[in-house]
Amino acid sequence: MTxxxxxxxxxxxxTPTSNGGGLAAFVQNVTIVSAEHHTGNYALKATPVGSAGYxxxxxxxxxxxxxxxxxxxxxxxxxxxxVIYDNILTTGGTSGNPRLYMDxxxxxxxxxxxxxxxxxxxxxxTIGEWHYVDYCFDINQNPWTLKAKLDGGTExxxxxxxxxxxxxxxxxxxxxxxSTAVLYYDDIVITSGTSDYPIGAGGTExxxxxxxxxxNVGVNTIEEQNGTDAGITSYAxxxxxxMGNATAYIRQATAGTTNYLGxxxxxxxxxxxxxxGARGILAYTSATTSSNRGACIISKDGFSSFSEIxxxxxxxxxxxxxxxxxxxxxxxxxxxxxxxxxxxxxxxRVGYSNDVAPNPYWLDLAVEVAYSSATNDISLxxxxxxxxxxxxxxxxxxVISLDLVSYTSTFPSAVIxxxxxxxxxxxxxxxxxxxxxxxxxxVISLDLVSYTNGYLPIxxxxxxxxxLDLVSYTxxxxxxxxxxxxxxxLDxxxxxxxYPTLIITENxVISLDxxxxxxxxxxxxxxxxxxxxLDLVxxxTTFNPITTTDSAVVSLDVVAYSSTINQITTLESIVDExxxxxxxxxxxxxxxxxxxxxxLDLVxxxxxxxxxxxxENxVISLDLVxxxxxxxDIDLLEEGSxxxxxxxxxVTIPNLTILEHILLPLxxxxxxxxxxxIDLLEEGSxxxxxxxxxxxxxxIVITENVLITLSLVIYDSTINDILVYSPDDSVNVPIxxxxxxxxxxxxxxxxxxxxxFTIAGDNRTFSVGKEDRIYPIP
Amino acid sequence: xxxxxxxxxxxxxxxEVVDLDGDQFVVALSNTAPTSETNNPLTDTRGxxxxxxxxxxxxxxxxxxxxTASEQTGGTYKLDFADLVLTATxxxxxxxxxxxxxxxxxxxxxxxxxxxxxxxxPVTITDGSSRTLKFDANGFLNKT
Numbered sequence: 056m057t058x059x060x061x062x063x064x065x066x067x068x069x070t071p072t073s074n075g076g077g078l079a080a081f082v083q084n085v086t087i088v089s090a091e092h093h094t095g096n097y098a099l100k101a102t103p104v105g106s107a108g109y110x111x112x113x114x115x116x117x118x119x120x121x122x123x124x125x126x127x128x129x130x131x132x133x134x135x136x137x138v139i140y141d142n143i144l145t146t147g148g149t150s151g152n153p154r155l156y157m158d159x160x161x162x163x164x165x166x167x168x169x170x171x172x173x174x175x176x177x178x179x180x181t182i183g184e185w186h187y188v189d190y191c192f193d194i195n196q197n198p199w200t201l202k203a204k205l206d207g208g209t210e211x212x213x214x215x216x217x218x219x220x221x222x223x224x225x226x227x228x229x230x231x232x233x234s235t236a237v238l239y240y241d242d243i244v245i246t247s248g249t250s251d252y253p254i255g256a257g258g259t260e261x262x263x264x265x266x267x268x269x270x271n272v273g274v275n276t277i278e279e280q281n282g283t284d285a286g287i288t289s290y291a292x293x294x295x296x297x298m299g300n301a302t303a304y305i306r307q308a309t310a311g312t313t314n315y316l317g318x319x320x321x322x323x324x325x326x327x328x329x330x331x332g333a334r335g336i337l338a339y340t341s342a343t344t345s346s347n348r349g350a351c352i353i354s355k356d357g358f359s360s361f362s363e364i365x366x367x368x369x370x371x372x373x374x375x376x377x378x379x380x381x382x383x384x385x386x387x388x389x390x391x392x393x394x395x396x397x398x399x400x401x402x403x404r405v406g407y408s409n410d411v412a413p414n415p416y417w418l419d420l421a422v423e424v425a426y427s428s429a430t431n432d433i434s435l436x437x438x439x440x441x442x443x444x445x446x447x448x449x450x451x452x453x454v455i456s457l458d459l460v461s462y463t464s465t466f467p468s469a470v471i472x473x474x475x476x477x478x479x480x481x482x483x484x485x486x487x488x489x490x491x492x493x494x495x496x497x498v499i500s501l502d503l504v505s506y507t508n509g510y511l512p513i514x515x516x517x518x519x520x521x522x523l524d525l526v527s528y529t530x531x532x533x534x535x536x537x538x539x540x541x542x543x544x545l546d547x548x549x550x551x552x553x554y555p556t557l558i559i560t561e562n563x564v565i566s567l568d569x570x571x572x573x574x575x576x577x578x579x580x581x582x583x584x585x586x587x588x589l590d591l592v593x594x595x596t597t598f599n600p601i602t603t604t605d606s607a608v609v610s611l612d613v614v615a616y617s618s619t620i621n622q623i624t625t626l627e628s629i630v631d632e633x634x635x636x637x638x639x640x641x642x643x644x645x646x647x648x649x650x651x652x653x654x655l656d657l658v659x660x661x662x663x664x665x666x667x668x669x670x671e672n673x674v675i676s677l678d679l680v681x682x683x684x685x686x687x688d689i690d691l692l693e694e695g696s697x698x699x700x701x702x703x704x705x706v707t708i709p710n711l712t713i714l715e716h717i718l719l720p721l722x723x724x725x726x727x728x729x730x731x732x733i734d735l736l737e738e739g740s741x742x743x744x745x746x747x748x749x750x751x752x753x754x755i756v757i758t759e760n761v762l763i764t765l766s767l768v769i770y771d772s773t774i775n776d777i778l779v780y781s782p783d784d785s786v787n788v789p790i791x792x793x794x795x796x797x798x799x800x801x802x803x804x805x806x807x808x809x810x811x812f813t814i815a816g817d818n819r820t821f822s823v824g825k826e827d828r829i830y831p832i833p
Numbered sequence: 834x835x836x837x838x839x840x841x842x843x844x845x846x847x848x849e850v851v852d853l854d855g856d857q858f859v860v861a862l863s864n865t866a867p868t869s870e871t872n873n874p875l876t877d878t879r880g881x882x883x884x885x886x887x888x889x890x891x892x893x894x895x896x897x898x899x900x901t902a903s904e905q906t907g908g909t910y911k912l913d914f915a916d917l918v919l920t921a922t923x924x925x926x927x928x929x930x931x932x933x934x935x936x937x938x939x940x941x942x943x944x945x946x947x948x949x950x951x952x953x954x955p956v957t958i959t960d961g962s963s964r965t966l967k968f969d970a971n972g973f974l975n976k977t
Contacts, residue, residue, distance in 0.1 A: 093953075093954075178928060178957065184930075184955075185953065185954055186954070186955075187954065206928055206954065206955050206956075206957060207956070207957050207959070208925070208927075208928065208957045208959075209925065209959075256954055433835060433932070433952065433956065433964055433965065433966050433967065435835050435837070435932070435950055435966055435967060435968050435969065435973075436835060436836055436837050436950070436969060437837075437968075437969035437971050437972065437973070437974075437975060438837050438839065438947065438948060438973060438974040438975070439974070439975045439976070439977075440839060440844075440974075440975075440976060441976065441977035
């Protein structure tokens with residue numbers, strides 16, 4: 056294709072002005088719009104209200120042959136046929152111009168000489184749609200040949216006998232005076248000659264400065280509008296669209312004919328089949344309107360050659376036109392832009408001023424690239440669509456039964472949430488499940504939960520009355536927490552494997568009927584805060600510390616310990632009964648404390664007990680104390696009213712002290728083994744009814760400080776000394792005692808002489824007369 | 834590049850009556866905007882060729898599309914056709930602005946439409962010349 060002599064897509068984005076002549080030589084009743092455009096972002100809108108609406112453009116040459124392509128869109132048809140485009144004859148006058156008409160009666164386009172119809176399109180235009188007209192005006196001879204095509208359709212043409220002529224300018228718009236019509240124009244390309252006809256479909260793309268290039272900005276020479284020396288990003292000051300932005304521009308502040316700012320333009324992106332040509336557009340002004348100098352050039356080959364937009368490095372031009380609020384415009388076709396390579400190699404340079412008084416301003420510089428898409432290819436976009444599947448939520452708000460859930464694969468998280476009465480009949484997990492949370496907020500029964508694989512934390516939480524009928528764990532669990540907050544019976548909990556920590560906590564009235572532990576447990580804590588009966592606790596293996604704490608009324612019915620227990624503390628703070636405590640093994644230390652009325656009914660010791668302390672602070676009855684093993688020290692202390700009914704000592708007791716401070720009856724004291732020293736001390740009114748000694752008794756001291764009645768003292772063993780003292784001579788001590796002494800030598804009577812002592816056994820009879828002595832009768 | 838608008842009915846026809854791999858797809862040409870049709874073929878229950886005002890196909894070469902790919906990769910399905918060359922012989926064809934793609938195989942409904950390309954500028958194929966319908970490098974249709 057030959058180099059165009061004019062092209063535009065109106066991509067500068069401003070209503071054409073005659074300032075500088077770059078955009079138009081004449082402008083009337085047109086505006087730039089962005090809402091309507093064929094390609095790019097802008098189109099020209101012609102609204103011939105009151106008068107014709109068009110722009111006149113002076114061509115860079117005045118050809119006698121020209122062809123072109125014009126896109127138009129009819130928004131509102133005129134009432135009569137209208138010129139939509141024409142060439143102005145060099146010879147002057149417009150009445151005979153070669154023209155394109157819109158024929159409103161048929162919606163066709165005609166090519167005319169003046170108003171004479173030369174040819175009419177067979178196809179039609181549609182209001183509201185873009186169409187293009189290819190035309191060829193050969194007026195270089197007589198007759199003229201005028202031809203055109205609408206949208207690439209059948210050519211309409213003819214000849215017109217009139218003198219040869221040329222066209223120096225064109226008019227784009229509705230040129231026949233006032234009209235109600237509204238037309239849009241876009242993507243215009245005009246070439247000289249006829250060989251390019253028909254140019255065909257296409258468009259226009261605007262390229263703006265997009266990167267830095269070789270520059271020589273100097274110091275305080277080529278500057279941005281604020282006086283900053285131009286740098287590698289200063290090209291952006293020239294890239295505004297709509298063009299003519301006065302807030303960002305390049306200026307030259309110091310003369311320097313070798314100083315300039317260089318930059319590259321963006322690459323073409325529009326789909327196209329051929330490049331038709333390119334046009335540079337410059338918006339410029341100066342600080343004042345006094346004359347100055349400057350240049351603006353664009354090259355397609357690294358400045359081996361260049362096209363001058365306004366001034367060149369060698370011959371600069373005057374930039375002192377207009378103002379920042381009223382810029383001037385220059386445009387020029389860029390030579391040699393014929394393909395993508397030359398388009399994408401475009402670079403610009405501004406500067407070169409040798410007169411900066413005033414400073415020349417380059418406001419914006421851009422390139423319009425006209426392209427053709429009139430090939431055999433129709434490019435079709437990809438059809439894409441997708442099917443989406445939102446999240447599936449299975450909600451059951453009402454009574455739902457989940458009969459069987461089987462999982463054969465690994466589930467990182469499984470949450471089964473049921474808000475209402477829901478029965479989980481069977482949940483079988485055959486694989487490892489890491490966190491497994493079964494939440495039941497309401498009355499839910501967990502009938503059977505079987506876990507055959509390892510589970511890390513398992514939490515079984517029941518907030519309401521929930522019975523856990525059977526929980527079987529066959530594998531090790533690091534932590535198992537069974538929490539029951541309300542009245543929950545734990546009927547049966549079986550643990551067959553080792554558990555490092557096992558906590559069974561019951562906060563309310565909870566009955567632990569049976570807890571069986573068959574393996575070693577380092578720590579087992581059973582805590583019951585309220586009235587909780589511990590019916591049976593069996594420990595079959597070794598336990599380190601075992602603490603059984605009952606804070607309230609707690610009855611410990613049976614505590615059987617079959618293994619060695621280092622430390623056993625049984626504390627009862629309130630009325631507690633220790634009914635039966637059986638110890639079958641050695642206990643280094645056993646403390647039985649009863650602070651209140653606590654009867655010790657039976658204490659059976661079958662093994663060696665080093666220290667046994669039975670402390671009773673209140674009225675305590677020691678009904679039976681049987682000692683079957685050796686005791687080194689036994690202290691029986693009774694501070695209150697204590698009845699010692701029966702004390703049986705079957706082993707050797709080195710020291711036995713029975714102290715009674717108050718009215719204490721010593722009904723029966725039987726000693727069946729050797730007693731070295733027996734002290735019977737009664738400080739108050741004490742009755743010694745029967746004292747039977749069946750073993751050897753060393754010294755026996757019977758001391759009565761008050762009224763003491765010694766009813767019967769039978770000694771059937773050897774007694775070395777028997778001392779019966781009654782210090783108060785005023786006490787009337789009845790004499791009814793019988794002393795049977797086998798090997799005794801002396802008996803001292805401590806009562807007055809009126810008593811008769813009869814000693815059975817060796818048949819010795821003692822009689823006491825007035826003396827205070829009894830003599831054995833051989 | 835011509836933009837595409839999918840017919841609403843296509844999603845149900847594709848699921849119920851269409852064999853993407855085996856059916857014969859065809860292009861139809863029109864110079865009437867879908868919104869200007871008596872029954873807009875892109876709207877609900879109207880997605881069939883009978884609702885399209887077609888141009889005359891006298892002088893036009895075949896409009897049948899040739900399937901070259903029906904496959905999925907990474908969960909994305911691709912249906913691709915060979916580029917179609919439309920040649921006018923013995924006269925011009927057009928103008929046409931809209932290119933419909935439809936499935937010629939189903940009978941109920943008959944000729945369900947996939948959708949419509951809008952060329953914006955009407956095209957006329959003059960006698961002896963051709964237009965090539967070039968499908969995207971990624972195929973005619975992708976579905977996920």
